[in-house]
Each structure stands twice: as structure tokens, then as C-alpha cells.
Amino acid sequence: MNAAYRIAIASLLAFALALPALAGHHGEKKDIVDTAVEAGSFNTLATALEAAGLVETLKGEGPFTVFAPTDEAFAKIPSEQLNALLADQEQLTAVLTYHVVAGKVTAADVVELDSATTVQGSDIDISVTDSGVMVDDANVVTTDIMASNGVIHVIDTVLIP
Numbered sequence: 446m447n448a449a450y451r452i453a454i455a456s457l458l459a460f461a462l463a464l465p466a467l468a469g470h471h472g473e474k475k476d477i478v479d480t481a482v483e484a485g486s487f488n489t490l491a492t493a494l495e496a497a498g499l500v501e502t503l504k505g506e507g508p509f510t511v512f513a514p515t516d517e518a519f520a521k522i523p524s525e526q527l528n529a530l531l532a533d534q535e536q537l538t539a540v541l542t543y544h545v546v547a548g549k550v551t552a553a554d555v556v557e558l559d560s561a562t563t564v565q566g567s568d569i570d571i572s573v574t575d576s577g578v579m580v581d582d583a584n585v586v587t588t589d590i591m592a593s594n595g596v597i598h599v600i601d602t603v604l605i606p
Contacts, residue, residue: 474593476504477511481597484590489519489527496531497538507594508549510561512569512580514603522603539565543606549596552578552588567606580604 478500481487490513494500503509519527530537542565550561555578560568569580578585583602590597 474591476594477507477509477592477597478503480590480592481511481513486515486517486599487513489516490514493519493531493537493541497534497541499538499541503545503594505594508547509564509595510546510548510550511595511597512544512546512583512585512600512604513597514544514583514600515586518583518600518602539606540603543567543569543604544600551596552585552598555585555588555598563606565606569604 475483478491478494482491491500494503503511522530530540543563545564546561546569547564550558555561555571556573558571560570562568572579576584578588580598580600581602581604583600583604585598586601587599590599
């Protein structure tokens with residue numbers, strides 16, 4: 446048996462052994478909501494999505510692009526103001542849908558844009574600076590967290606329409 450033949454057989458065997466693991470991993474990819482909840486730094490966002498009745502929407506087929514504020518971003522809002530927002534489903538829905546863009550917009554796409562229309566209906570401003578990408582007044586701190594129904598970009602400030 447020549448060396449090339451042995452390498453080909455070994456490669457095919459390795460690929461065949463890896464297939465179940467690859468298929469299992471792909472089949473387990475979580476949707477946007479589950480991905481955010483699992484991350485552990487979006488508890489307030491998860492609570493807000495539930496209060497607004499948007500959990501099932503963001504678990505839907507999509508694709509969606511979510512500019513997701515962290516718990517620290519929500520903590521910048523005075524507690525009485527945040528509690529009032531969480532209690533006002535109409536206003537809360539407007540704020541949350543302002544963080545969502547229809548379609549899958551990756552970081553490579555975002556840097557080519559100067560604005561994007563949100564599900565809420567208004568446009569968010571996008572700017573690329575030496576220090577990174579900004580969406581309105583929020584810094585994008587992590588990009589391209591892939592989910593089964595879209596992509597999440599983490600931001601450090603809650604966007605207000």
C-alpha cells in the first residue's frame with residue numbers, strides 16, 4: 446500500500462468518524478433567545494422580551510439580527526425608569542424591536558452600512574470609528590454570535606427609538 450493511498454484511507458476514516466459529532470453539533474444550534482439566555486449576561490433582556498411577549502417571535506424562523514444590550518447596559522438606566530419601561534408593554538415592545546433588524550447581518554455587512562431599518566420601523570445609525578463600530582450611541586462589543594435563526598451583536602447601551 447503506497448503512502449498516498451494510506452493517507453486517503455486515513456482521511457476518509459477520520460471524516461466518517463467525525464460526521465456524527467458534526468451532525469449533532471449542527472442540530473443542537475440554539476435560537477437567538479436560547480443563545481442569549483445561555484450566555485448568562487442577558488438576563489434583563491430575557492425578562493424584557495418575556496414582558497413584551499416577544500420570546501416566541503425571536504424563537505421563530507427569522508432570520509433576525511439582534512443588537513443585544515447586556516445586563517450592564519440595562520443597569521445604566523435608572524431603576525425607576527427601567528421598572529416603568531418593563532411595565533409599559535407598548536413602549537417596551539417599541540424599544541426592544543428597535544434592537545432587531547430583519548435578516549442576517551454579520552459584522553462584515555454592518556461595517557459597510559451607515560444605517561439599518563429596525564423591526565420597530567425606525568432606522569438605527571451605524572458608524573465605524575477607530576475604536577470600533579457604534580450603533581446609535583452604543584458600542585458593539587462582540588459580533589457574530591451565530592444562532593439557528595440569525596445573529597447577535599452585543600452592545601453596551603440600550604437603544605432608545
